[in-house]
Amino acid sequence: MYSSRYLFKPFRAPTLYSLARPTLGTGRGFRTTAPAAIRVSELIKNDHRELEDQYNRILSAKTNDEKERWQNQFTWELARHSIGEELVVYPQMEKVLDNGKTMADHDRHEHQIVKEDLYKFQGLQPDDPEFITTLKTLWANLAEHIKEEETQDLPALEHVLSDSDSDSMARSFGRTKKFIPTRSHPAAPDKPPYETVAGLMSAPMDRLGDLLRKFPD
Numbered sequence: 001m002y003s004s005r006y007l008f009k010p011f012r013a014p015t016l017y018s019l020a021r022p023t024l025g026t027g028r029g030f031r032t033t034a035p036a037a038i039r040v041s042e043l044i045k046n047d048h049r050e051l052e053d054q055y056n057r058i059l060s061a062k063t064n065d066e067k068e069r070w071q072n073q074f075t076w077e078l079a080r081h082s083i084g085e086e087l088v089v090y091p092q093m094e095k096v097l098d099n100g101k102t103m104a105d106h107d108r109h110e111h112q113i114v115k116e117d118l119y120k121f122q123g124l125q126p127d128d129p130e131f132i133t134t135l136k137t138l139w140a141n142l143a144e145h146i147k148e149e150e151t152q153d154l155p156a157l158e159h160v161l162s163d164s165d166s167d168s169m170a171r172s173f174g175r176t177k178k179f180i181p182t183r184s185h186p187a188a189p190d191k192p193p194y195e196t197v198a199g200l201m202s203a204p205m206d207r208l209g210d211l212l213r214k215f216p217d
Contacts, residue, residue, distance in 0.1 A: 040089065040161070040169040041154040047081045048146050055139050057216075059132070065214070067126035072213045075122045078142070079184050079206075080177040082111050087180070088173045093153065096160050103153055110145040117141060118184035182206040 054074040061067040090104035097103065117138035124131045158166060181202040 037163065037167040038170045039158060039163070039166040040173060041150075041158050041166070043170045043173055044081075044085070044089070044154060045150060047077065048150065051077055051081070051142070051146075055135070058135060061126075064126040067131070069214045069216045071122070071124075071126065072210075072215050075118060075184065076182045076210065076215075078114070078118055079182050080180055082115065083180045084173050084177045086111065087176050088169060089157070092169060093157055097156055103156070107145070107149065107153065110141070110148075112186060114138065114142050114145065115184045115186040119186050122184055179203060182210055 051074065054070055054077060057070040058067055058074060061070060086108065090107060093100040093104045117134065121131075121134045121138050124134060161169070183202075183206045185202055
């Protein structure tokens with residue numbers, strides 16, 4: 001069972017209740033202690049490791065049903081992760097780093113390539129001859145982006161953020177991922193506020209579609 005990693009809550013397929021009222025806590029009761037602090041780079045790297053695991057799960061799946069379940073999980077995670085970065089992380093890079101705008105624009109360009117790859121992949125059936133080829137192309141582009149982000153962008157950002165600012169960003173990133181699309185929409189804007197509006201319009205339809213999709217047990 002795999003998680004979105006925000007507050008380490010286990011992932012479950014969306015329900016009608018969660019569409020109307022996403023759960024933000026880890027348990028069913030009230031908190032008795034403050035949540036542990038986490039840096040935004042840790043949260044993003046956690047997502048990256050989950051995406052890599054899901055990619056490998058698709059490749060190693062023994063049946064088309066298993067491939068489809070992990071395809072949906074991978075799509076769900078990558079779509080939310082990408083838009084979450086564009087809404088929360090990249091604007092902050094532009095704000096606090098001297099070359100932040102250049103870095104953010106470069107990352108958005110790489111995201112656009114990945115979104116187009118994901119859009120094609122999410123529409124393929126596991127028995128399609130292009131299924132694995134498309135996935136490997138997608139991952140090659142995504143892996144290069146992840147490498148640059150983890151070795152250049154995130155260290156530069158963390159260098160200028162206080163512990164509390166990084167923790168606040170991490171929580172904003174996690175909250176944002178609960179309300180944005182779960183499928184790739186490469187034609188949508190990639191900057192706020194227009195991306196925020198487009199996301200709020202697309203997310204309900206994506207999440208309704210998720211109710212009919214199969215996910216890992």
